[in-house]
Amino acid sequence: MALTRAMALALLTAALLSTAARPWAPGLIAWFALVPLLLALGRERHWGRGALLGWLAALGGGLVAFEGVAPAAPWAYPLLVLVASVPGAVVGALYVLVGRRLGDRAALLAYPVLVAASEFVPAQRWVFGDFANALTLLGVTQFDTPLRLVAAWSGIGGVGLLVAALNVAVVVLVRERRPLPLIMTGVIALLLVVLPIPGTDVRDPARTSLRVAVIQGAVSSVDTLMARFDGEAADRMLGTYAALTDVAAERGVDLVVWGETVLPQPVRPGPVSSSVANALASAPVALVGGVSYVGGRSFNSVFNWNDGALTEVYRKRALVPFNERHYTAGGPLPPLDVDGVAIGLGVCLDSVFGSLAREAVRAGARMLVILTEDGFAGQTVTPEMHLRLSAFRSIETGRWSVFANQSGPSAFIDQRGRVVERLPVGRAAGLLVEVPAYVGVTPFVRFGDWIGALATVVGAMIVILAFAARPGRST
Secondary structure, eight states, rough: OOOHHHHHHHHHHHHHHHHHHHTTTTTTGHHHHHHHHOOOOOOOOOOOHHHHHHHHHHHHHHHHHTTTTTOOTTHHHHHHHHTHHHHHHHHHHHHHHHHHHHHHHHHHHHHHHHHHHHGGGGOOHHHHGGGGGOSGGGGGGGGGGGGGGHHHHHHHHHHHHHHHOOOHHHHHHHHOOOOOHHHHHHHHHHHHHHHOOTTSBBSSSSEEEEEEEEEOOOOOOOOHHHHHOHHHHHHHHHHHHHHHOOOHHHOOOOEOOOOTTSSOOOBSSSOOHHHEEEEEEEHHHHHHHHEETTTEEEEEEEEEEEETTTEEEEOOOSOOOOTTTOOOOOOOOOOEEEETEEEOOOOOOOGGOOOHHHHHHHHOOOOEEEEEEEEGGGTHHHHHHHHHHHHHHHHHOOOOEEEEESOEEEEOTTTOOOOOEOTTTTOOOEEEEEEOOEEEEEEEEHHHHHHHHHHHHHHHHHHHHHHHTTTTTOO
């Protein structure tokens, strides 16, 4: 009966986390979403049950993070959710272990550190490659709260640690009627939000801005597929983009951005097809997504249209496992110079990893441009979640992001993660915004996710101490 009650509390946490991560719900729900789980873990003395409770609670984040997979690969959706929840099981097991060996208060103090470490390790691309997971992060829930700004100090992992600490403080208040931990955590959160963040608002004195137009064709998946094989369908697709590009050009645009893999035919070295050239003719400079074939390999690429020619300037680096096995991953490339402004590029899943945006900014990028196509996700929350993750890249790096989604939503995001302008899903339209160039260096750009790295080291030390201690130590 006790296990059933504990599982119910863990599932309540899962439901609250899932709700907090959805666009229509306030992120502040996450400030107390972990409380039911912590109350259940505090009564548990078997690490295996702790693992079960942690795993059940972590399902909430995975259900939202991978929701877009369900329409395209229904069989893979539950598998991804189950596997992505394993770090939550590890945290639950370690919480119980620390509680038994070092005491309940030590377990509560260790919990935010364990959460931060459990998010940091699976997100490391140098360890897991394309199987690295940076989607189920607690900090993503804070897109609509001021706590999102903490990401500039140490990355989104620092936001998650702070949210976990708030939950621990609430538990102490509920169990022991002690408000001091909650007050102290609140003060720390307030200071991190209101204090000036180094490198966030430093404009480029050489070239202050670019007039950038995002062209969202919102071409259906069926028409996009037909355009791959039928010339008339390709002309119709390009015609939508051409008309919107013409409007942007008439308004005096500096840069036009189309979405991911918009070009209907693969691009090979040589002359540009007349249909593509005509569609881009009015754009002074454009960034366009397409597939390139070079040396017998294919790449999900970004092309620069300039002086009547297409030049490949970026290749997607973070490939979707299995679904993009036919592509070859690209390597690091310098930012693209457009009228004196260096632009850091990314395609789709690249925007999920803060390390890639940080790398671009350290190489000199003054703004970020992300090309994607989330039409595969249908009516799920995935397109909106993708936009939110891109917003955290802006906060972390102190740069504006231009988010160009072929099917929508497309948006312009400022250096503090605020959506300045956006287009809704499914609407064929253009959006033109003056995008400022920034040159500051945020703490995240300078030091990376130091909170996650530190939490991993400290968490490992706590676990070692727990194993070394004798069971049954008093709280």
